[in-house]
Amino acid sequence: MSKPTLLLVDDEERILRSLRMLFFTGYNVRMTTDANEAIRILKEERIHVIVSDQRMPIMLGAELLRIAREISPCTMRILLTGYSDLDASIACVNEGEVFRYLLKPWSGEEVKQVVADAAAIALATFANERSPYTAAMLQQKARILVLDSDESTVHAVREVLRDSAEVIWAGNLQHATEVLSQVDIAVLVADVMLDGKNISYMLKTVKQQYPKTQSMVVTSFKDTSHLIDLINQAQIARYLPKPLRKNILGRNLEYLIERFRAVCTVPLLQTRHSVAPISDPKEQAQAHGLMDLLNRLRLHRATA
Amino acid sequence: MHAARLIGKDIPSLTIALDPIPSHLPLEELADLFRHPAYAEVLSIPVVDDGKPVGMISRHRFTDIYLKRYGRELYGKQPVGNFANKSPLTVAYEQPLAEAAQHITGNMQLPLTEDFIITRNGKYLGIGFVMDLIKAMEMQMRADTEALDQAYSRLKSSQTALVQSEKMASLGQMVAGVAHEINTPLGYVQNNVTIGNELFGHVQNMFASYETLVDKMLDGQSSAEEVSAQIQQIAEMRAALSVNEMLGEMRGLMEDSLYGIGQISELVLNLKNFSRMDSAATDTVSLHDCIASALNIGRNILKNKVEIVRQFGDIPAIKCAPSQLNQVFLNLFTNAAQAIADHGRITIKTWHVNDAVHIEVADTGKGIPAENIARIFDPFFTTKAIGEGTGLGLSITYQIIQQHGGDIRVTSRVGEGTCFHIRLPASAAHHDAQLLAA
Numbered sequence: 001m002s003k004p005t006l007l008l009v010d011d012e013e014r015i016l017r018s019l020r021m022l023f024f025t026g027y028n029v030r031m032t033t034d035a036n037e038a039i040r041i042l043k044e045e046r047i048h049v050i051v052s053d054q055r056m057p058i059m060l061g062a063e064l065l066r067i068a069r070e071i072s073p074c075t076m077r078i079l080l081t082g083y084s085d086l087d088a089s090i091a092c093v094n095e096g097e098v099f100r101y102l103l104k105p106w107s108g109e110e111v112k113q114v115v116a117d118a119a120a121i122a123l124a125t126f127a128n129e130r131s132p133y134t135a136a137m138l139q140q141k142a143r144i145l146v147l148d149s150d151e152s153t154v155h156a157v158r159e160v161l162r163d164s165a166e167v168i169w170a171g172n173l174q175h176a177t178e179v180l181s182q183v184d185i186a187v188l189v190a191d192v193m194l195d196g197k198n199i200s201y202m203l204k205t206v207k208q209q210y211p212k213t214q215s216m217v218v219t220s221f222k223d224t225s226h227l228i229d230l231i232n233q234a235q236i237a238r239y240l241p242k243p244l245r246k247n248i249l250g251r252n253l254e255y256l257i258e259r260f261r262a263v264c265t266v267p268l269l270q271t272r273h274s275v276a277p278i279s280d281p282k283e284q285a286q287a288h289g290l291m292d293l294l295n296r297l298r299l300h301r302a303t304a
Numbered sequence: 305m306h307a308a309r310l311i312g313k314d315i316p317s318l319t320i321a322l323d324p325i326p327s328h329l330p331l332e333e334l335a336d337l338f339r340h341p342a343y344a345e346v347l348s349i350p351v352v353d354d355g356k357p358v359g360m361i362s363r364h365r366f367t368d369i370y371l372k373r374y375g376r377e378l379y380g381k382q383p384v385g386n387f388a389n390k391s392p393l394t395v396a397y398e399q400p401l402a403e404a405a406q407h408i409t410g411n412m413q414l415p416l417t418e419d420f421i422i423t424r425n426g427k428y429l430g431i432g433f434v435m436d437l438i439k440a441m442e443m444q445m446r447a448d449t450e451a452l453d454q455a456y457s458r459l460k461s462s463q464t465a466l467v468q469s470e471k472m473a474s475l476g477q478m479v480a481g482v483a484h485e486i487n488t489p490l491g492y493v494q495n496n497v498t499i500g501n502e503l504f505g506h507v508q509n510m511f512a513s514y515e516t517l518v519d520k521m522l523d524g525q526s527s528a529e530e531v532s533a534q535i536q537q538i539a540e541m542r543a544a545l546s547v548n549e550m551l552g553e554m555r556g557l558m559e560d561s562l563y564g565i566g567q568i569s570e571l572v573l574n575l576k577n578f579s580r581m582d583s584a585a586t587d588t589v590s591l592h593d594c595i596a597s598a599l600n601i602g603r604n605i606l607k608n609k610v611e612i613v614r615q616f617g618d619i620p621a622i623k624c625a626p627s628q629l630n631q632v633f634l635n636l637f638t639n640a641a642q643a644i645a646d647h648g649r650i651t652i653k654t655w656h657v658n659d660a661v662h663i664e665v666a667d668t669g670k671g672i673p674a675e676n677i678a679r680i681f682d683p684f685f686t687t688k689a690i691g692e693g694t695g696l697g698l699s700i701t702y703q704i705i706q707q708h709g710g711d712i713r714v715t716s717r718v719g720e721g722t723c724f725h726i727r728l729p730a731s732a733a734h735h736d737a738q739l740l741a742a
Contacts, residue, residue, distance in 0.1 A: 012488055014489075014563065017553075017556060017560060018492035019492075019495070021557065022495070022499070082486075082488045082490075083484045083487075083604075084484075103487070104491035105490045105491040105495070106491060106494075106495065108495055
């Protein structure tokens, strides 16, 4: 099998030279300091993985990755940045749909592993010769689970989806867990802050247990490092700040329902959203407890 | 009796429950009354009928009558009511002290010959001394002044705290910006050293294999098979790792790393220059140095977005608080960069006229609407979103320039840009004390 092709983009050529040394044995490495050149390469060559810097003179990395997504949807997208600002991370979720958000200075081992995972996934998706997310619609109505103690969120979701989906509201974790263990959920809409507690671990666990379920975070909580963890460890599909704007909510919910259907039709696609292990020890413990509970509930359903 | 009385800050505490006299009382009775110990201290005795005060008769008035020829004989038997002041000074028991004092001092006659009457629901209650009232008022004012002083010092310390928190916020932003900027060189330097370290291991192994080969060839005891096995091993190692090629690459990476370390040192030096932690608070410096320092620190906000045009004139070094002026310039540059949506220009002009140094910072940003321009130096005025600005930046800038004995003005056109003009005295000896206090 031929080597996967890796495209490195950074306005500092010393970064490019340094990264190249990590990859030149296992990959065809293409690199450029010019985002326009990167776009040209994406159009002309098959690129399996693109690793881009965020702050560059011509355009931001998140913008380049958005364009990459349009030109070459099968290419896996990774952002490598020294700046962890919230706007950039939100753009990375919603527009760039990045596989990983990595920070400079990086760990060589971690970057190598992430790129290797991404490359394997890209090779498989390219080989499948199907553009992601164009799968035929399933007939069944999609189920949306809204986990938010604030009832206005579920009202907004119901209002924008009307009868096109079944919307279930859970105001607390226990109810949400029961629902998740009993029925397939297409989209989980959740606030990371539930009654003042951060429930990021819940989103991470759901993605591990139900990789098909797409999650949308709706929140007024602003914390960049949390968001970066949610990208890498929960592969959240969308991040919408509260207060919610109905048209944006509607458009994104429809898109995620489609994406769920695509993933159901072509299971290979779910590997594109595979997650990194949970890094925070406290969250690991919480996630472990939740997983136990989900398994017990599922067994209960199976035997009932 | 009331000598030991404590004067409070209200009418009740001033009230003396003095027995009044009825209006039909013959005037001559007053001679005994005024000499009686109970009335020894009063200037006047209230005249009360059926609980209602109808007048006031003073010692002064009584003496006047008696001093007239045959006064006592002519008027002694007549009722007091005929001679009393029919509209005495009167205050209500519940009346606030300040209001009562205003009424008394506004209506009293000099020389002071009467006390004032205190009533409750229109009924006589007692009398009060005007001097007591004035004393109480004075105490009240002293307390008020103290409270005002306290409030003032509280306000002042909370303003200091606010200014401090603005300083910390901008310092935090600045440090975060520089920290981010360090991440880029740190990223490749760290990676290069890691790679170099690995490569060093390979080279070490390879070198050991070569050494073994040379030893085997020279010791005269190893067989030809052993030597060729060793050669084979080396050949395999060479095939697995293109060490030569990697060494060539590594050379470049080492140079990159040295460059990166230079970059990191420069960033750290910039931080040190900007904060001037290790220099005197006031110093004679060129403003061009302050501008350069602020531009260095603000680089991460400015780069890729703003073109800096320097039109520097020949200006003398001035005595100032450089770290404060650094803050002023950084604040102006940051604001300018934030006003520029996409790409734009900041023009920095300096010149020198007579005894003043002028600095102009003009941007091609969105400009300030006319309704806001008068308020931009006001504390807490901001058009930025919550959490993006404290609204104190320009007010502190204004304060710093004032403390330097200079002034700052602004002109702006919506859609075209904003220009800040700072004038600082070139010789600034007179505001030294203020600078040090700031």
